[in-house]
Amino acid sequence: MPRETPVRIVDELASRGYNTDREAVTLLADAPDTDAAIERALEAVPDDAVKLSVEDVRDVLETNAGNVDRSRGRSDTHSSSDSGERDPSVSSGDPSLESSHDRGAVPPETEGVESGSGDGNRTRRERDPSEPAIAGDVTGRSTGTGEYEDFVAVFRDRYEKLSGQLRGRVNHRPTSAVESMPGGSEAAIVGMVADIRSTANGHWLIDLEDTTGTFPALVMKDRDMADLVDDLLFDEVIAVEGTLADDGGILFADSIHFPDVPRTFEPSTADRAVSAALISDVHVGSQEFDADAWNRFAEWLHTPEADRVEYLLLAGDMVEGVGIYPDQDEELDIVDIYDQYEAFAEHLKAVPGDMEIVMIPGNHDAVRLAEPQPAFDEELREIMSAHDARITGNPSTVTVEGVDVLMYHGVSLDEVIAELPEDHASYDHPDRAMAQLLKKRHIAPQFGGHTRIAPEERDYLVMEDVPDVFHTGHVHKLGYGSYHNVLTINSACWQQQTSFQESVNIDPDVGYAPIVHLDKLDESDASDFLTIRSFG
The missing domain is CATH 2.40.50.140 (Nucleic acid-binding proteins)
Known part of the structure; x- marks a missing residue:
């Protein structure tokens, strides 16, 4: 029987409301009857569980299918005997963020393991192979049909959630x-x-x-x-x-x-020396895609200076897309949308093969424009399968090493900037617009404007929980700040100015990679927990 694709298994489990360990997906893929194994695992998992662990799958396979080779299908995966529960340290600091190019503490020496990607990637220390946990993803759960009742439902859900906070x-x-x-x-x-x-x-x-x-x-x-x-x-x-x-x-x-972020909010931190690179708006396929800047970034990730950078979080617009704005075809280097994603996948292969990668779509990507946006379909997932990247919807909250990162592409920032006074929100300071969304505890509060919003049974755009980090893109400007101890980062872009951007007075910040030191979010000095790397 041919091996089931991990993507299909992840999609199936996500549609049932479950996140999954990577090794659990591997075991399910190698089961003699994958569909039956999935059903047995879901029947056995506790009712209140939201994640299907490798232990759950092993127990079911051993109980129902006899002896199972636990090592099968794991030649490229390094396991840990006990992931453990974290008790992250927190702080009530209110950092004043300043740009810094100085690195924080040097990570401790640890035993390295070779990446199994075959890309010649550097060795890295062995770590828990479980993927970042995902919450708030609409993928596989979209129910809206555009009927009147759908709009009533989404607004009622918004009101109930936010009024409860007030x-x-x-x-x-x-x-x-x-x-x-x-x-x-x-x-x-x-x-x-x-x-x-x-x-x-x-x-x-x-x-x-x-x-x-x-x-x-x-x-x-x-x-x-x-x-x-x-x-x-x-x-x-x-x-x-x-x-x-x-x-x-x-x-x-x-x-x-306002619903707001409590002033007593304290961010969670990782319990080991580890960092994440937060980027967005790569725009492969555009004539203005800065491949040189991307290559410098990818090469830097292979250096000892970047040893502690184990996560790469991409907040949308992997490609330039087709027909996004008038006369866009005149500015395309690659005119076929699938070829654009093939080219993006090749560029993604340049980063270390053992990095944990999480991607959400943006308004230039080949998904529906209305938010919340489901993740890429299976065909595009297969194209972008390099490094087994985790692909989720826009927005999604990604829990990395105990730190909650709210990833949102950022289309509603246009609306916030257009509607509010310039000193409250502007393109030069996108973090101020992000602070407004945190204050309102909603990704896209205004309905019927420039931001397309899909009516669903629930409002996926409400910030029910306060994130530790709020990561956006879309406006092609670098901006970062702190709002009630929530780190806000807009991660600029990898595309030089297009003629369209010039016509609307957008002067992009190109080739920046904010590096967040997840174990130091409780520090009072911004240079300890945030480094802005420039590759443009």
């Missing part, structure tokens, strides 16, 4: 109950911003909608919180506290609350 901070009442309260009463509403308009006197009226109705809140222009109105986007969820007018028909706002 209700503990205010004495919330539904709008239908506020309508019946006597004038002069103190009240608080948690609602979705349905409308924002100015009055003849320069005050602001905000219509707040919940599941029971809509109620207006008035923000006086001379109040300190009036500046917060500048940060509001349609469809985001906020809480407003205040006092009802004498006739009870309007709420005079005294304070505005």
Whole structure:
């Protein structure tokens, strides 16, 4: 029987809601009847489990299929006897980020093992072979059909999740109950911003909608919180506290609350010396793809200076795509989309073969444009199979060495930058726009604008949990900062300025690779946990 592709097995398990160890996938692929082995493993796994471990698969195969050669199919995989549970150290530091080209501490000497890729890659220390855990991936779970009920479901789910983060901070009442309260009463509403308009006197009226109705809140222009109105986007969820007018028909706002990241948030850290390179927007296939910069980056990854860089996280736009903007075909070096991915896969082979790679799609990639975006289909996965890269949807939260990295390509940054004042969000400082999304706890709050949003049963774009690192791309600008101890990084690009970008005044930052030292996120000095490498 021909060996099942690991991609198909991962897709099947993901569609059932399970992440999987790499070695578990290998064992399932080598089982005499892979489909039956999958079914038996899922029947045996605990009801509350979200990950199918290698131990789960081994137990099932040994119990149901007799003697199983545990080493079969693992010639290129190095196992660890006990991955262990981590108790990551945390800190309440609030680092002031400055660019640094100095490396942190030298990793300890450890025993190396040869990569099994055959690419002549350097040796590296043996490590736990389990892949980074993935959460929030829509791949295999998309249910939206575009019907009215789908839109109701996604907005209701958004409201329930974000209002739940606000209700503990205010004495919330539904709008239908506020309508019946006597004038002069103190009240608080948690609602979705349905409308924002100015009055003849320069005050602001905000219509707040919940599941029971809509109620207006008035923000006086001379109040300190009036500046917060500048940060509001349609469809985001906020809480407003205040006092009802004498006739009870309007709420005079005294304070505005966002779901936000708690100021007490402390990032998790890895429990060993290990780093991740965060990049995006490679754009292979464009005449302006900077292959020289990419090659310098790939060569650097093979040097001793990069020994601790074991993870490569790519936040979308692997290729330039076809028909993305007017007259794009005149700027293409490769005109066929599949040939573009073949070329990208060849460039990916230049990085060390034993790196753990995670990729999400972007708006130039061959997936649906509406967010959340499912991961690449099986045909493209097969093309990009170099180094057994982990491919997931946009957005996804990737847990690497105990550190949660929220990966999002970043299309909604265009909308945030367009809607908010320049000193609050701009292309020159994309990290400020990212901070706004963290404050709103939503990837793309505004519906119906430039960001295409797919209605699903649940809102995959809500930030239900606070990430340790927020990684985006899309705008082709390098930017990084810290928002309530969450490290925000926009990782620039690998494409020189195109004529289209010139026409819209985009001056890209090319060939940068932010290197995050996962074990040092609790340090107060940015140079200890973030190094910006330039290869352009």
